[in-house]
Amino acid sequence: MIANVGCSSLAMAFLAALYGAIAAAYGARRARPRYVESARHAMLLTWPLVTVSALAIIWLLVSGDYQIHYVASVTSNSMPTYLKVTALWGGQAGSLVFWSWLMAAFASAAGIRKWHRDRELLPWVVVVTMVTLAFFLGLVVFFENPFARLWLTPEGRQVTALFQPRGTTPLIPSDGQGLNPLLRHPGMIIHPPTLYLGFVSFVVPYAFAIAALVTGRTDDRWVRITRRWTLVAWLFLSLGLILGGRWAYDVLGWGGYWGWDPVEIAALMPWLTGTAFLHSVMVQEKKGMLKRWNVILIILTYALVIFGTFLTRSGVLSSVHAFAQSAIGPLFFLFIGVTFVASLSLLIKRWDDLKSENQLGSIVSREALFLFNNLLFMGILAVCFWGVIFPLISELFTGQKVTVGPPFYERANSPLGIGLLLLMAIAPLSVFGQTSWKLLGRALWKPLALSFMVPFFSALRGTTNLGALLGYWVISLITLVTLYEFWRGALARRRRHGESLPVALWKLTSRNRRRYGGYVIHLGVVLMVLGVIGIEIFQTETQGTLVQGEQLTLDRYTMIYESLTQFDTQDGRNVTRAVVSVFRDGKNVGELYPRRDFYYSSQQPMTIPGVRSTLEDDFYVLLVGWESIGLSGATFKVYHNPLVNFLWIGGLVFILGTMVAAWPDRGPEPVLKLAKKRAATARSKIGGLR
Amino acid sequence: MGDIERSDVGAGFGGRSKLLIGVFLIVAAVIYLIVTSTQSAAQYYLTVEELLTKGESALDRDIKVSGAVEGDTIEYDAKSLELRFTIVNVPADLDEIERAGGLAQVLHRAVTDPSEPRVDVLYVGPMPDLLRHEAQAILTGRMGMDGVFVADELLLKCPTRYEEEIPLQVEEG
Structure with a gap:
């Protein structure tokens, strides 16, 4: 019924x-x-x-x-x-x-x-x-x-x-x-819906872009109307990706947070085009440039959203080698193909209407740096897309299936990512239009000089890894520049309006939410990068089989295996749970309970780590085996993940920044406000002509 | 023509060509990175049968191989974390799998057919949760001289009876 x-x-x-x-x-x-x-x-x-x-x-x-x-x-x-x-x-x-x-x-x-x-x-x-x-x-x-x-x-x-x-x-x-x-896992409640929320909300800006193309209203109206939609879509997509990483870290990936799995990449790709779009629409709003580019970006985002929806559910590509195709696969490709071609032909029809109103300024102007930013995002997209379709292409041309794994993505994307970080450090100090290296240099030299302090002191303290030092330098530079921007803006307000610094800072942010929200997002990225440096460069691991009372040492941590118990639960699991005491620098810091649940109905085990998590590092213990008789000996795999919590804290800051940027404006709509302003300037121009 | 433009745009002309150089450099860098990374990270994706027929030539490079896990052969030494099992050849072709009645069927048939080629696998690490009889294993690693495939990475899929189109998967490695 x-x-x-x-x-x-x-x-x-x-x-x-x-x-x-x-x-x-x-x-x-x-x-x-x-x-x-x-x-x-x-x-x-x-x-x-x-x-x-x-x-x-x-x-x-x-x-x-x-x-x-x-x-x-x-x-x-x-x-x-x-x-x-x-x-x-x-x-x-x-x-x-x-x-x-x-x-x-x-x-x-x-x-x-x-x-x-x-x-x-x-x-x-x-x-x-x-x-x-x-x-x-x-x-x-x-x-x-x-x-x-x-x-x-x-x-x-x-x-x-x-x-x-x-x-x-x-x-x-x-x-x-x-x-x-x-x-x-509780991640199941929130991770898929947020990802989907992000996917689906991107359809709305796309719909407005298409509407603008069809009706010939090719000014930036569609961009302004959908500004908040785009930010909200991006907010949820980012949140979905971050939550997915966290879920993987907790259960699925055993301490990993991102594995360059095609399904993950499928969710990342619309995020890449969306992020490029968020940056380049600012150029369109300010200078009337990159209009065609923005339409292309939103069309791509839409296609990738549909593609991503399809992939995240069906896993067609990750298991290309052996996978029973479901009937809807070809329909998805047909739909993506038809909408993509239709959108592009509309764009071509309106190509001349979407001409730039301005020429790009000098190489260090804000618009040029945004253009480079877009190219780098597109570069990462190209890497990801190539990696995903490479097995299909190689099979088509050579008859031999060749795949690429995480090393491919890491190798190709790292330089592009560092390029983006460098832009993040420079661009906030640049201005629109004609400008010069000299002007940029004047704003940049102080933060630049200071930024070398962090890698310098961490090298003195014994860090020898060049990648880590480079990373520290870039993120210190971004942090300094970003904070400097807040400081500069707040000081100017204080001078002009006689406000106290906190008030000036507050008003500065709430009056230019997109800009300063964006800076907060940048700071979130900085923290996330710090976490990534920690886990990618400084992670250590060990393993060992212990009898009760024996110990295992990893870096500053020592763990002692205390006991092991086995019991059945109400919901059909058999749980094997170990108790280990953890010591840091010889001091007892508590107990951990790594365990392995066996689900009777699906005949499948599930390994759940015990984690001691602090700002400085995570001590991550997996119970991987035990002796079935007497429960005396057990084998553990142990990871030490320095700084990894900054990844999650950074994610939180990132989301907060996006919320600041997307928060609804009080008072009249920005679209109307701008329309009024434009009308006013038009009137004054006409008046001037008279 | 250059003269006119130069006087028109002034300093902008130099800026513009510099800009184009910047754009060109980024595009070139992306292409370079994609090409070289593909060359250095590409892995042949083989079936068990192909792996065995490749013989010597398969010894010196990273290879991806997929097969059905034979449950009886799983041996795990919890002390050394050495995991050994045998995988059985399954076809790679999607249509072939489809015709045979889906992935679960193909995996089932493979392990029950003693004439299908098999290869022994060694993996060192925690025992993956999804490793079981008739799971599909996708391994990345190298073929050893002794004919045992040494895997650095182990991906498992367990197609379930109902939702055959959604194999569950988890990466270990």
Whole structure:
């Protein structure tokens, strides 16, 4: 019953989206406002419809209706309720519904709030969002239906179908497969949804860009309207990536945080184009340049978002070697191809309208540095894309599959990343337009001179690793320049308005949120880089088999193996848990409990580390084996990860900075404010001419 | 023509050509990095059968190989962290796997067929959680002189019965 409601609601949402797209396009083209209005209503209807459907899935998941194929495949009796709810995005069909639900919500949000202001653009925004939504809903309705049931044929074969095939009987398993134990983690609640939020919100700026191309409103209006959407999309995408890293560090990757897995790269790629876009739209807003480039970036971002959605769910590329293709793979590629070609041809049609209003200034002008920044982001994108498709290409041309692993990405991306960091150090001091090295040098020399202090003193204290020293230098320079910018701005305010420094700092930031929020993001990156230096360069590890009372030493840490216990839990696990005492410089700093859980239902173990975490370092202990008789001897793998917590703290600062930049403005909309300002300058110009 | 432009744009002309040089340098650097990194980090991705027929030529370079894990052969010495097991040849071609009824089927058939080529594997490290009978192992490493494949990296996939299109995977290494 519930399944039928959910399923029909899903089908209706699909029809509404399809109708909305067609009616909006027709109405806008033929200038028939009634059709546009009707399309808008259809669009507003999609969200409640998909909501009903998503709630139905959640209901089925929680109540454990295992005849539903999806429910049986992602949940089991022993799973806690919160994980049953999150199983909505635990499998392919459900996550597509979740994606559609977000898409419907964002489309409605874009359509409700500014309908009258952006009357020209919005019909096309409806078209783009509803086409996207219809595609995803179509996939769910026709190919990956989450409400499909299991049936048993008279020959005893299992089939999955929405309606009862002739001669079959319903098959109701007593328990489901359950979510893989590795996914049974609080990270599952928040990591996939944030990533999806980021993915889906990028569709909105893309939709406005397309609307601008179709209607010929190729000024920077679409950029200004979608400024906050873009920032919010980027916020969630960044958060999703950071949370994924943290989850990997805690459970999945055993102390790793990023493995250059194609699925990770798939989520990184739209982030790269999105980040480039965020920087280069500033050039468009300030100087009326890079307009075509920005359109290209948002088109790329959209294509990569769809591609990423597909990859994160299906894993088609990471397992290219042996993977049963699902029916929706080719459809995804078709959709990406069609939208990409259509977007590009629109861009070509408007190519001349998107001419730059200004010439690029000198090589150290702000706009030139932003251009270099964009090129470096595109370079990293090229590296990532090449790495992902290289196996396919090599097979195509040589018949031999050749892959590239993490060393490829690390080797190729490190210089580009350092280039970006250097730009991050210089660009805040540069100005738009004509400028010179001399001018830049005057602003830069003080922070530059000071920045050598940190690597100098850390070399004196015994750091000999050149990479680390270089890293310290770059991040000190960025930090100094960024703080100097805050200081300079606040001082100027104090002089002008007679404010105290804290007030001046506060007002400075709240009046130029994007700029100073951006600087906070830069500081977040600095902290993250510090964490990466710590774990990549200074990580040490050891392993050993100990009997009770024996000890193992790694750097300043010593651990003593105290005891081992084994017990069963309520939710179907057998837990083997070790107790180890940890000493730092000979001082007892507490106990850790590394353990290994064995899940009876899926016959799979899961290793959970014991971690002592401080600002200075993490001491990370894995229980990797034990003697089954007497429980006396146990083997541990131990990591010492210096500075790694700065990675997470930096992530937090990064997100805070993005929130500062994206926080809604009080008072009139920036778009309107600017329009007024422009009108005023236009008037004064005309007045001047007279 | 140059004269006119120069007087028009003034200092900007020099700036512009410098800018173009900057752009060119970045693009060249990206291409250089991609090409050289590909050359130095490329790994042949082979099936067990291909690995065995390559013989000598497979000895001196990093190779990626995938196969089905034979559960009975898994031996783990918790003291030295030496993990030994045997993998069985599975086809690499997607369509072939599809025709054979999906990855889970292919893996199952491989381990039950004694005529499929097999290779012994040695990996030193913690025992991966996903290692079990009929899992798909993707190993990166080198072929030793003794015919044992020494893996530095071990990636495992366990296709489940229902959601065959979503093999679960976790990287160890």
